[in-house]
Amino acid sequence: MKAAELLVRCLENEGVRFLFGIPGEENLDIMHALHESTIRFITTRHEQAAAFMADVYGRLTGRAGVCLATLGPGATNLVTGVADANVDNVPVVWECNCLEEVCGACTIVINGRVRQACTALVDQLLAEKPGEIELRPMTKFPVLRDLMVDRWRIFVALEKIRAWLPVNSYYHMGPGQRQSQDTQQMAYLYSKCMSCGCCLEACPQFLKIELHRKEGETEIEFHAREREVIDRSFMGAHAVAQVELFNSNPIGGMNTAERLDALVSEGGIQTCGNAQNCVKVCPKQIPLTTAIAHAGRSATLHTLKKWFDR
Ligand code: SF4
Ligand code: SF4
Numbered sequence: 139m140k141a142a143e144l145l146v147r148c149l150e151n152e153g154v155r156f157l158f159g160i161p162g163e164e165n166l167d168i169m170h171a172l173h174e175s176t177i178r179f180i181t182t183r184h185e186q187a188a189a190f191m192a193d194v195y196g197r198l199t200g201r202a203g204v205c206l207a208t209l210g211p212g213a214t215n216l217v218t219g220v221a222d223a224n225v226d227n228v229p230v231v232w233e234c235n236c237l238e239e240v241c242g243a244c245t246i247v248i249n250g251r252v253r254q255a256c257t258a259l260v261d262q263l264l265a266e267k268p269g270e271i272e273l274r275p276m277t278k279f280p281v282l283r284d285l286m287v288d289r290w291r292i293f294v295a296l297e298k299i300r301a302w303l304p305v306n307s308y309y310h311m312g313p314g315q316r317q318s319q320d321t322q323q324m325a326y327l328y329s330k331c332m333s334c335g336c337c338l339e340a341c342p343q344f345l346k347i348e349l350h351r352k353e354g355e356t357e358i359e360f361h362a363r364e365r366e367v368i369d370r371s372f373m374g375a376h377a378v379a380q381v382e383l384f385n386s387n388p389i390g391g392m393n394t395a396e397r398l399d400a401l402v403s404e405g406g407i408q409t410c411g412n413a414q415n416c417v418k419v420c421p422k423q424i425p426l427t428t429a430i431a432h433a434g435r436s437a438t439l440h441t442l443k444k445w446f447d448r
């Protein structure tokens with residue numbers, strides 16, 4: 139059975155009767171699978187209309203309204219309808235996938251190994267373990283449904299270490315400072331991170347956080363409490379590597395001190411036990427242990443400097 143057929147079978151099992159969207163090269167297999175199914179595909183003139191139709195269908199029937207688009211602008215055109223549903227408090231199940239090991243959204247545990255589903259070839263998996271393929275969701279993140287987990291925590295860690303460049307202007311700022319070849323090569327390696335979570339799934343220091351809403355606690359209060367706990371828990375190897383990436387950039391380097399402060403705060407690099415599992419499972423072969431060693435040295439120097447500067 140093809141993945142597209144499985145997807146359509148899953149939608150049927152969920153009681154989906156209509157699918158709104160635009161066919162294209164990227165979803166042709168799904169179109170073929172829909173031919174054999176009970177689901178009716180309704181073609182729209184624009185992806186935005188598909189998202190609005192799914193939204194309204196969901197509101198009127200109480201069932202899941204499903205919309206489909208292709209890559210790039212096809213997917214971004216869905217955003218207005220999805221955002222509209224979101225602001226109107228219509229529950230949205232939203233995920234987009236690249237199908238080429240770039241977005242990290244399809245990360246699951248296949249036959250006991252964490253990896254991207256989109257690049258896992260069925261023939262190879264069956265050769266390794268004839269007769270069956272075992273699929274499980276990642277164990278370190280809250281399961282949203284079936285194999286899909288909530289990877290929000292990965293992005294909270296990136297926010298904590300300020301994984302961005304503080305460029306905030308609309309005028310041409312010139313070519314910027316040059317980087318050496320060595321720095322560029324190192325930065326390229328770290329820039330390949332797709333926030334997939336494989337390194338965190340394999341890390342013994344990165345533990346699952348399971349919180350439940352207390353009686354009388356509002357959603358906002360619960361979210362704030364959850365955020366606090368996440369901020370105090372281990373940030374993970376991916377965040378440490380991004381500290382290296384952004385500190386090596388001439389503009390990003392302006393926030394080096396803040397990043398290193400975040401790195402040595404609670405849940406920071408000192409929590410790493412140097413088990414080196416992370417580097418073994420990273421699908422992008424990012425030298426995570428090198429990043430941890432280098433960032434650890436920078437953090438120690440930064441802390442000592444702050445101590446002597448008092
Ligand atoms: S080296 Fe550190 S971050 Fe990597 S798996 Fe081990 S404890 Fe986790
Ligand atoms: S460092 Fe590697 S394993 Fe970790 S999130 Fe990035 S790409 Fe995934």
Ligand code: FES
Binds near residue numbers: 236243255
């Ligand atoms: S779908 Fe994006 S990594 Fe697999």
